[in-house]
Amino acid sequence: MHRLALPLSRLRARYDVVVVGSGYGGAVTAAALAGATREDGNAVSLCVLERGEEILSGDFPQTSFEGLRRLQLHWRGRRWGAATALYDVRVDDDIAVVQGSGLGGTSLINANVLLEPSPGVRRASPFVASTRQIPPSICMT
Numbered sequence: 001m002h003r004l005a006l007p008l009s010r011l012r013a014r015y016d017v018v019v020v021g022s023g024y025g026g027a028v029t030a031a032a033l034a035g036a037t038r039e040d041g042n043a044v045s046l047c048v049l050e051r052g053e054e055i056l057s058g059d060f061p062q063t064s065f066e067g068l069r070r071l072q073l074h075w076r077g078r079r080w081g082a083a084t085a086l087y088d089v090r091v092d093d094d095i096a097v098v099q100g101s102g103l104g105g106t107s108l109i110n111a112n113v114l115l116e117p118s119p120g121v122r123r124a125s126p127f128v129a130s131t132r133q134i135p136p137s138i139c140m141t
């Protein structure tokens with residue numbers, strides 16, 4: 001399967017825009033900026049930085065034990081598990097958060113229930129408007 005991520009050795013010293021994180025937020029931001037042009041007429045150079053790994057179909061854990069090995073747990077300033085592990089669980093006194101770590105962010109571990117945005121929502125946001133051409137089945141806004 002085709003990989004999207006490039007090795008760190010390909011990282012350049014400067015970019016016009018650096019997007020941190022490749023979840024829905026980062027991906028939509030990067031997609032909206034990808035075709036943009038700078039004032040001097042050159043294309044905007046863009047980099048998306050992602051802390052986690054690129055996980056391809058077939059690389060996901062298949063058993064509970066494998067799932068536990070792909071867990072990072074943060075509690076009281078300490079971390080158990082690898083810093084790049086797929087399931088990132090953060091426990092505080094008031095709230096606990098489960099998030100995905102990897103190319104695609106929490107979409108890697110979410111339920112993938114999608115709603116097509118209403119026309120009013122699409123009109124209200126330039127980012128949402130930029131997704132008009134995307135078929136509803138993969139439109140995440």
Ligand SMILES: Cc1cc2nc3c(=O)[nH]c(=O)nc-3n(C[C@H](O)[C@H](O)[C@H](O)COP(=O)(O)OP(=O)(O)OC[C@H]3O[C@@H](n4cnc5c(N)ncnc54)[C@H](O)[C@@H]3O)c2cc1C
Nearest residue numbers: 021022023024025050051101102105106107110111112113
């Ligand atoms: C179990 C579960 C089920 C869900 N089901 C649904 C659903 O069915 N439908 C739906 O619409 N939503 C669902 N959601 C919610 C949805 O997944 C999130 O709202 C969405 O992923 C948030 O997108 P985001 O871009 O804000 O953050 P994320 O998707 O969490 O992306 C953040 C990214 O930033 C990266 N990152 C963080 N820090 C750094 C750093 N310092 N440097 C580089 N990269 C960094 C992370 O690794 C991650 O890839 C679900 C969530 C969970 C946990």
